[in-house]
Amino acid sequence: MSRLDKFSETVTRQVARATSRRSLLTLIGGAITGAATLPVLPVARAQTHGGGHGGGSGDHIAPQTTGNPQDPGDQTQCDYWRYCAIDGFLCSCCGGTASTCPPGTEMSPITWIGTCQNPADNRAYIISYNDCCGKSSCGRCLCNRNERDRPMVRPQANNDINWCLGTSSAIYNCSTAVILGVALEQK
């Protein structure tokens, strides 16, 4: 027992000689600060951020509904029916709406056009994905749905390219989904 006492005494005295009370405070302070910064690191943010590939978004945006039973769904969510082939940030989350651009951006007249099925009446509607251009990427509500999307060799039906064409700026901000009309019944 006395040997153990001796050993502890030696170690304690060594620690006391080699360190100061201030260094202990530094250590504790560092640990507290480190614990506080840990959730701020990019790794932690990626986890809370749900987004990407049609998985919805972690941004806390108030739901936007038209209130029209013919146009159901939340326009700030990737699963809104008109977004069946959208690839990019939803203008609804960026100061615009599903069919208008945020202030300060310009709507591209050159677009890619497809069809989406409206769950309210099960009819196909012709949808034009007009990009909004002129400000840097909005960065909110990233969606990537690819119904009838074609590979890059068919650029007219590909949603991976930047459709900011025919505008004064080619800088992409966000995407809209404008209804052009009801598609004809397939025979």
Added chain:
Amino acid sequence: MKWLAVSALIVATGAAVTAPAFGGVEAMPGVADPLRARQNWILQCQGCHRADATGTPQTTPTMAGVVAQFLHVPGGREYLGEVPGVATAALSDAALAEVLNWSLIRFDPGHVPADFTPYTPAEIGRLRKKPLRTEAATVRADLLARFGATNETTKKTGEDIQ
């Protein structure tokens, strides 16, 4: 009696005005279903050519008021079937022939020849087998240069139609 004559005149004028309008929609040569042709235009062409076919100078040539002039120059009719946007469109030969005939009449009626022979699915099927690639712009420029030479006939045809 005078009243009768006036109303008869009004009815006759109305009929004369409406008849060509209705006839015009139905009498699109080579277009079996104008609504279907318009939808194919929207889905396959409009994204780049714009709804009114005015295009964008740097990327997509203007079709409105221009496209049917190709029918007046040698090689122009073939060019319209071989140009990449037409030849590689994701449409059947029949649907492609229909939308091509439709767009000629819809966007450049003034230049469609009076004796215009509509494109047939067989003709389109043959032309699209050898699509133009990077040389499309050069071929187009050559054809456009010939427009001037045939301007007289084009103008006349335009007046005939209208």
